[in-house]
Amino acid sequence: xxxxxxxxxxxxxxxxxxxxxxxKVTNADHILVIDDDLSKDPFMSKVYAMAAPPGTSxxxxxxxxxxRLVKAGELPSGRFIILFKSVPVxxxxxxxxxxxxxxxxxxxxxxxxxxxxxxxxxxxxDDVVRxxxxxxxxxxxxxxxxPETRSITFDSVRSKF
Amino acid sequence: MNIATEHTRILILTHGRAxxxxxxxxxxxxxxxxxxxxxxxxxxxxxxxxxxxVREALRETSNVPTLVLVDLFGGTPxxxxxxxxxxxxxxxxxxxxxxMLIEAIGLRETxxxxxxxxxxxxxxRESIKDIIDQLSxx
Numbered sequence: 001x002x003x004x005x006x007x008x009x010x011x012x013x014x015x016x017x018x019x020x021x022x023x024k025v026t027n028a029d030h031i032l033v034i035d036d037d038l039s040k041d042p043f044m045s046k047v048y049a050m051a052a053p054p055g056t057s058x059x060x061x062x063x064x065x066x067x068r069l070v071k072a073g074e075l076p077s078g079r080f081i082i083l084f085k086s087v088p089v090x091x092x093x094x095x096x097x098x099x100x101x102x103x104x105x106x107x108x109x110x111x112x113x114x115x116x117x118x119x120x121x122x123x124x125x126d127d128v129v130r131x132x133x134x135x136x137x138x139x140x141x142x143x144x145x146x147p148e149t150r151s152i153t154f155d156s157v158r159s160k161f
Numbered sequence: 162m163n164i165a166t167e168h169t170r171i172l173i174l175t176h177g178r179a180x181x182x183x184x185x186x187x188x189x190x191x192x193x194x195x196x197x198x199x200x201x202x203x204x205x206x207x208x209x210x211x212x213x214x215v216r217e218a219l220r221e222t223s224n225v226p227t228l229v230l231v232d233l234f235g236g237t238p239x240x241x242x243x244x245x246x247x248x249x250x251x252x253x254x255x256x257x258x259x260x261m262l263i264e265a266i267g268l269r270e271t272x273x274x275x276x277x278x279x280x281x282x283x284x285x286r287e288s289i290k291d292i293i294d295q296l297s298x299x
Contacts (some may be wrong), residue, residue, distance in 0.1 A: 012208050016235030047243040051235030109207020120204040 002030075002075035007082040007100050009090050010107035013038075013048055014083065018107070018146055021054040025147040028079040033060040034093050035085050063089070067096045087127040094134060103134060104151075105143045117157045118143045128161050169269040169277060173199040173257060174215060174231045174238035180257070187262050193227040194266050202238055214240050219249045226274040228265060230257035230281075252278040260288035 003028035010018075013033055022028070031052055038044055039062040049058040061069065069075050082100075084090040086108070094100045105121060108114070114122040121143055124130075131141050135154055144151035170293045173180035180199030190196055198218055202211050219227065227249070231239040234255035242253045252274045254261070268277055 012237050014235070015237045015240060016233050019235075043247055044244055047240055050242050050243065109210070110205050111207050111210075116205070122205075122207075152205070 001073075001077050002070075003079045004082055004099070004101070005079045007084075007090075007102060008104045008106045009084045009087055010109050011085055011109055013085060014051045014058065016051055016053070019051070019056075019081075021147050022081060023056055025052045026079060026081060028081040029056060030076065030078050030080045031056050031058045031083060032066065032075070032080050033058065034063055034066045034098070035060065035089060036062045038085070039065070063093045063096060063098070063131060066093060067098050068097055087123070087130045091130045091134060092104045093139070094139065100134070100139050102140045102142070103131075105131075105141065106145055115160070117160055118152055119145050119149065121145065123157070125161050128158055132158070168196055169226045169228050169264075169265075169274055171265055171269070172215070172218055172222070172227060172229045172251075172264060173197070173262070174202070174229060174242060175199065175257070176202050176232055176236060176238065177204075178234060180230075183257065183259060183262055186259055187266060191266060192265060193211045196269075197266070200238075208237060208241070211237070212245065215241055216248070219251065223249060227251040227284060228269070228274060228277055229253040230261065230265070231255045232257055254278055254281050254285075256285050258285055258288060261285045 005028045006022055021086055033048065038060050045060045048060065052058045084093065090103060103114055103117060108121050110116065110122040114124040116122045135141055140153045141154035141156060174185060178201045181201055184197055184199050200214050200218060229242045229251050231242055231253065232255070233239060239255050246253065261281045261284050265281055267278060268280060272280065
């Protein structure tokens with residue numbers, strides 16, 4: 001059966017070295033990217049598939065398709081890294097029934113209305129509200145960039161807003 | 162037209178300022194060089210703002226052959242180059258090191274961009290040697 005070894009939000013999705021490290025610690029053999037836009041863009045899908053650590057299969061699907069695959073038990077057996085480009089995408093998938101026990105915020109860049117909260121991660125107040133919804137629904141949310149660096153809890157980030 | 166502007170332009174994309182410093186290192190050896198730009202992805206950058214800066218640089222050089230050199234294959238600068246290859250025509254090689262950059266600067270006046278691209282992949286690989294081992298075999 002499929003095991004979700006890591007469920008992560010990272011705007012860069014698959015980027016070589018960081019993904020290689022997470023693959024190593026999770027021993028994952030599949031990367032599942034859940035993104036509506038990307039699932040319709042074969043060219044960019046190829047760019048990300050090319051960037052994946054060797055030996056990892058990459059599947060890029062729309063949110064609805066991901067929910068369907070999980071509910072039907074149709075994900076191939078093995079260990080999965082699940083990737084979302086942003087908090088809204090992760091929230092949407094979770095609300096539609098994609099199971100998330102632990103959500104790692106791993107990489108979100110700066111931008112208007114966003115502030116740096118931990119190492120290179122920046123989030124906005126709107127993301128805090130979205131994460132709060134997930135936390136109340138039983139999702140454990142942590143912030144961590146790489147396996148070697150420390151992780152912090154959602155509570156310590158929320159207190160900055 | 163000024164001949165120099167027809168030379169292949171070199172655009173270096175790296176994690177942090179490695180690319181900018183690589184240009185400084187090359188200039189230490191070759192003297193001042195033109196037609197090279199380094200764009201650094203900094204920890205505070207988001208992917209889009211980095212891509213915007215790269216896009217602007219590519220737009221400026223869209224009338225001349227452009228060689229993009231990136232550090233890590235599959236890293237964000239590399240993915241950014243891959244994605245922008247849909248909008249612009251350029252050659253791109255990963256694994257940039259000082260020997261590759263010096264070779265690119267020296268060759269770009271005479272080599273086509275395809276030749277340059279092939280050559281840099283060879284030079285990059287051949288520049289890596291076990292020095293102590295070389296000493297004992299020669």
